Amino acid sequence: MRRLGILAVIVLFGCAPYQTMDELVAEAELTGDWTKVDQRVERLDREDAENAPRCPSNRTEICKDGRCECLTKGHLPMVIGP
Numbered sequence: 001m002r003r004l005g006i007l008a009v010i011v012l013f014g015c016a017p018y019q020t021m022d023e024l025v026a027e028a029e030l031t032g033d034w035t036k037v038d039q040r041v042e043r044l045d046r047e048d049a050e051n052a053p054r055c056p057s058n059r060t061e062i063c064k065d066g067r068c069e070c071l072t073k074g075h076l077p078m079v080i081g082p
Contacts, residue, residue, distance in 0.1 A: 024040060025037055054070065
């Protein structure tokens with residue numbers, strides 16, 4: 001019975017309406033409350049920062065044993081083999 005309750009909560013949250021950024025802005029213009037817009041922008045900025053490459057474009061990030069380095073393409077064969 002407990003699993004059924006948990007499943008119901010998951011389904012309810014999964015079916016919550018998703019507002020596009022345009023809808024959030026339109027609502028904010030009407031109400032004057034920009035909190036939801038600010039929260040969405042902050043979340044998108046965090047996601048962009050997490051997905052941004054850590055190395056310059058002329059280097060490739062290689063991670064081994066929890067340690068990451070930015071290596072030039074010439075050094076890659078030495079690290080990963082021919």
